[in-house]
Amino acid sequence: MNAATSSSLGQGSYTTRPPTPAEKLARWLHWPAAIVAMLAALYLVFVVYATGQAAWAAGLLVLFTAGFYVYLSRGGFAWRYLFPGVAGMLVFIAFPLVYTAQIGFTNYSSTHLLSEARVREYLLEQHDAVEDQVLAYSLHASGAEYRLVLRAEGETAPRWVSPPLALRAGKPLRVEATPADAATRPGGAALSLPELIQHREALSQLVLVLPDKTELHYLGLREFGPVKPQWTAHGDGSLTRTADGAVFKPNRDTGFFQTATGETLQPGFKAFIGVGNYARMLFDDEFRGPFLSIFSWTVVFSALTVVFSTAIGMLFAVMLNWEGMRFRTTYRTLLFLPYAVPGFISILVFKGLFNQNFGEINAILDALFGVKPAWFADPLLAKAMLLIVNVWLGYPYVMILCSGLLKAIPADLYEASALAGASPATNFLRITAPLIIKPLAPLLVSAFAFNFNNFVLIALLTDGRPDFLSTKLPAGQTDILVSYTYRIAFRDSGSDFGLAAAISTLIFFLVAALSLINLRLSAKAQK
Incomplete structure (x- = not known):
């Protein structure tokens, strides 16, 4: 059967066509x-x-x-x-x-960036020049190639001459130098300093070997000489300093090469420290105090934001649901504006409004009560300011949700309540709140989780300030966990990535727990 053959299947048929080019x-x-x-x-x-x-x-x-x-x-x-x-x-x-x-299980930080092997390799690459054998040099053009002339410091007569060299950058070169005589001396003038600089990379990879097997390395724009290593490696991973014979062994608890007396070498290396970063959160008094305060403030900040935003948003939604209110659409539009404006713009505007010396809020308070609160310097006022701004940004979201949920409540319930002579407060407590709080609960848990990681508000408004005094790691009294983690990892705490990663892992499990609660509440709301 070819590709154009038709076959009958029951009462239907199909036709295969030949493939296109x-x-x-x-x-x-x-x-x-x-x-x-x-x-x-x-x-x-x-x-x-x-x-x-x-x-x-x-x-x-x-x-x-x-x-x-x-x-x-x-x-x-x-x-x-x-x-x-x-x-x-x-x-x-x-x-x-x-x-x-x-x-989070390592000491990874700005002082422990490299691996142990790379730190050992870096130390073994360190060399010192043998000062009494350093020779000055000059570079002379020899056609398309170049020759080096070596002489002792203060002498004019050359001692050694290299063969013609191509001097290509990126290509290590090892050549033998010969004693200088009338036949081997180059006739051209020596290259000037700017010309030497152009060949610096190639010269740095050049090794000249004298007849007695002494190796001369590039030491600068004017010198070649033998070098001696600063360190000697041993099979157990330790290093010996050639200058004084001190032995440095890798301490994998601290991430440094150390002597028995505690002398350390820089740089440090990344090492596995187990639960050391988590233990700091619990048992290091100088770290635990600010950390627990920041953790508590994070929970309080998130919870109060949700409570106040829900209360204000629900109040406005109930008021706007009143059919007899005049200009209801205008009010709804005005109350929705904080949600329509980009959040970072609103935060920066509020930062100017709360300015202690030039802000409009303090100008009004000074005119009415004769006070100018230090919003950014006083910890309590700074936290209150954060809550005010965050509630301002968050209540429109709750208002929109509640407005939609109120439309789903049957009007018959309110009619029956009116016949029974119930007050508006009774209607809200017995009808409105019970019917909207159940579907609203998962969204409120999501809002709590969002504010738990509300980095933008903290970073733009207070930057975590004012700071705690006399702490091992800089910490702000208005920091929440996520901004504190950012400060530890990237700002003014020595870039302690290991500790920041441990806190990030803790935040993940906290938010994951909130997500599970949210899923449970959502499942119950659908029943």
Whole structure:
């Protein structure tokens, strides 16, 4: 049966058509394109592995293998639409979470950036010049190449001459120098200092070997000389300082090479410290005090914001639901404006309004009561200011939600209540509040979780100030956990990434718990 044959199936029939040229080309290119993609993926894995990131290379290999299996085999056909979402979740959600949690068990910081092996390698690369054997040099053009002439300091007669050199940057070069005589001396004039600077990179990779096997290294724009290493490595990982014989061993608890007397070397190295960062939160008195205060303030700030926003938003929604109110649409529009204006603009406007010396709020308070509160200097006033601004930004959201929920309440209930002679307060407490609080509860939990991580408000309005006094790590009295974590990781606390990662992991579990509560409440609300 050829491609144009028709077959009967019951009362219907189907006709197969011959493939178009484009379809034929796609079939021919299918496997060549797949092979090219596989080779490109393998090359990327190899490049990552060559940089020393074996774990990352293994992860990429697993990801690429799964992708090619799903899209090139019939067995993975059912996963073709799910694979992008699952892969994206693993790469952009699961991996950052695991990586952050892993950093929380290390001492990773600005003073412990490198691995132990890299720190040891860096120290072993340190050399000192042998001062009494340093030779001055000059560089002379020899056709398209160059020759070095070496002489002792203060002498005019050359001692050693190099063979003609190409001096290509990025190419290490090791050559033998010969004694200078009339036949080997270059005839051209020595290059000037600006010309020497142009060849500095190539000269820094040049090693000249004298007949007695002494090796001369580049020491600067005017000198070559032998060098001696500052450190000697041992099989147990320790290093000995050649100047005085002091032995430094890697201390994996502190992340430094140290002597028995406690002398340390910089830089430090990243080391696994277990639950050390979490123990600091609980048992380090100088850290625990500010941390617990910030944690408590974070919970209070989030809870009070939700309470006040809900109360004000629900009040406005009930008032605007009154059919007899004149200009109701105008009021609704005006009350909605804080939600329509971008949040960061409103925050910056309020920052100017609360300015102690020039702000309009203090100008009004001074005119009425003769006071100018220090909103940004007093901790209690700063916290009150944050709550005022956050409630201003948050109540329109609750008002909109409650307005929609009020429309779903049957009017018959209010009519029956009116016949019974109930007051508006009774209507609200017995009818309105019970009927809207249940579907509103999951959204309020979400609002609590949002304000728990409301970094933008803190950063733009107070920046966490005023600070606690005499603390080991700088901490602000208006900081919440997320802004405190940012300060520890990137601002004025020595970039303690390990501690910041531990706090971030704690925040994740707290927000995850709130999310579970939200899901439970949502499930109950649907019943």
